[in-house]
Amino acid sequence: MTKEPVLQFTDALVRLAHLVQQVFGEVSREHDLTPQQAQLLCLLVGGSVGMSELTRSLHLEKSSLTGLVDRAEKRGLVVRTRDSRDRRACRIELTCDGARIAVRAHNGVTERLEALAGELPQEHRDVLASAIGGILAEHTSQTGRVWSPSES
Amino acid sequence: MTKEPVLQFTDALVRLAHLVQQVFGEVSREHDLTPQQAQLLCLLVGGSVGMSELTRSLHLEKSSLTGLVDRAEKRGLVVRTRDSRDRRACRIELTCDGARIAVRAHNGVTERLEALAGELPQEHRDVLASAIGGILAEHTSQTGRVWSPSES
DNA sequence: TATTGTTATACTCTATAACTATA
């Protein structure tokens, strides 16, 4: 019986984003990761990705990404592998350790969000997911993957 | 006639959060602000806030906030004012310059999100906003304001 | 020439720990 204040549509989006970001921060900390490292790891759960594609997905300059990958590699979370078809390029992939942590963090975020939406009826969830899907549709083609899909 | 892929509910939330964050980043840059400064300014549009309350809203340690406010103050965006009732405390408020930029950034984010949701029928927006309102309800009481509400 | 990625540099952001001042 909580009285919910009426929210403007855009305000709702912004505040939801803050909440998700907070969840991400909490889960990251639980796994001794920075939020950026967690984001990188969760993205790589779906398989190896090239540096250029990562800059587009994460909206980072290439030099920023070099640093992020350097630190993740130094921690043993990811490795750079040479691209067989282009000797300039490399692909980033999870180590065994990195994959283990990535899956846990990914699940952690999913579970926490599920818990937050606990009382929300499935019907509303579907509307939410499909509406968001529509909003995301065109942008996804530009930015590529930003979060490996959960298993059904 | 875009074919939208089916999204898991939590995946939709995460990807939406990324999109909002991206919008925030773009708008911040347009106004020569860091995303963190923009977030602070957008929060202060509603009036002055104390440091302690800001740490809760922004999920920052107090020392991190000191630095953020220091830099914003150095740029002439905000000022510290002494709290009349507690001589340890201070309140942060926007300068005239800061308020001007804050409102523009706030509007910029709102407009860009509106544009993204352009084709979404009002009915779906309402469902989205109310569903999100439900998710946020309990958390808002803990964290306080994180985004000054748009005017109706 | 264009693209892929790194290096150098300068800020900004953030947390931990120790501190001052006031309640």
Add this chain to the structure above:
DNA sequence: TATAGTTATAGAGTATAACAATA
């Protein structure tokens, strides 16, 4: 003692510019 906030320090994140290697 507890709370509000700052300072000191260290590391992470980020962008710009200049660079090397390959396409």
